[in-house]
Amino acid sequence: MRIVVLTGAGISAESGIRTFRAADGLWEDHRIEDVATPEGFAADPALVHAFYDERRRVARAAEPNAAHLALAALEARHPGGVVVVTQNIDALHERAGSSRVVHIHGELDLARCEVCDERTRWAGDLAGEPSCPACGARALRPDVVWFGEPVYRLDEIVDAVSRCEEFCVVGTSGAVTPAASLVTLAAEAGARTTLLNLDAHEDTSSFDEVVLGRATETVPAWAARF
Template identity: 60%
Template sequence: MTDAVGVPPRIVVLTGAGISAESGLRTFRDAGGLWEGARVEDVATPEGFARNPDAVLRFYDARRRAASAVSPNAAHRALARLEGALGDSILVVTQNVDDLHERAGTRNLIHMHGELRRARCTLCGTRNAWAADLLDRPACPACGARMLRPDVVWFGEVPYELDRIENAVVACDVFVSIGTSGAVYPAAGYVALAAAFGARTIELNLEPSDAAVPFDEARTGRATQIVPAWVDELLGRD
């Protein structure tokens, strides 16, 4: 897919829990404010971590193991295939903390809410790749303090790389939202930002989201079906 002079469009893809749900990971939270059976306030806030760090570490250790036990699905692989065709013209911004995009082959990727397979030292602030449990209080590789926490952005904290994301959204030709409710900011505001700067906006979701600004195009269905179909259309494949 290129324009009249052979230049590929600049595409920003925002993904949410819906794309990973089809790999077997539970979605972010339900209508009762629960996150995999736990109260959001207890496991996804700095205050919850201060009150009961063992419970929070145990919760994320379990989530890390669960994410490692599943595989990327057809939607993840389709986005990696699109990147293979378009190169740096596409940026995937994910709200998910799993590594399914990477394992599918996506490289031009931002985890705006952090990653399960990383740990951050609460003393020195160093962020490290991490695959083991944190409940045992392992030492920080940088400073030696036994004060590691999940490198996950909790409520009340600032998501990562916001300037880079916003610059990409402002400059993109096509903005695509996949498997996200459109309820959590700042991600929920990206469709309006993209539209304001002239991008075509597309939603691929199990059901329409509650986005404040309507998408130019909306397709509903399972991510494993509608995302590969959209990629095939974009690449001119039947």
């Protein structure tokens, strides 16, 4: 059994991590242009570092929920057969026990040097512009994908989706790029496609099955089938 699960902000929201797009989302406190673009970082790195340092603290204080745990248990039942592609930048999937996790938008727990491009596991804050452990430059940034930047590991994701038998989208509409193209790719490859989301805001006709509800309820029930 080859299964690919694409997860979005909705799965982490139930662990207390605020979402980008919800009515109470963190974008209300900051303009997207100020904290999630290369231009914003160039204009005010201190603001951007403070923003992501706080996101990092919140993410580390959160705990994996029943949905994260159900996906980890699914992988344990199908060793080598489950890939989790996540739009989230927290580490809740890994902390739940999933080992094959692809972060399409990067990770809060990584810092990337803009001089040497080295990525480093980062436990503390980036405020104060600490030096890169590899080259010494004071040019570290959060290793997250900002608006206008290409997503990570897309070729690897496309390969996994094109060969899967089950494709499930959790906690996101699946209607925006690149998620929408992945649903289409999975369907064209003959996979069964499922959407597990709190609401159905957009056209869901590309999915074979749509189940609305909290991820902590819908994901364990879906995963238990396999």
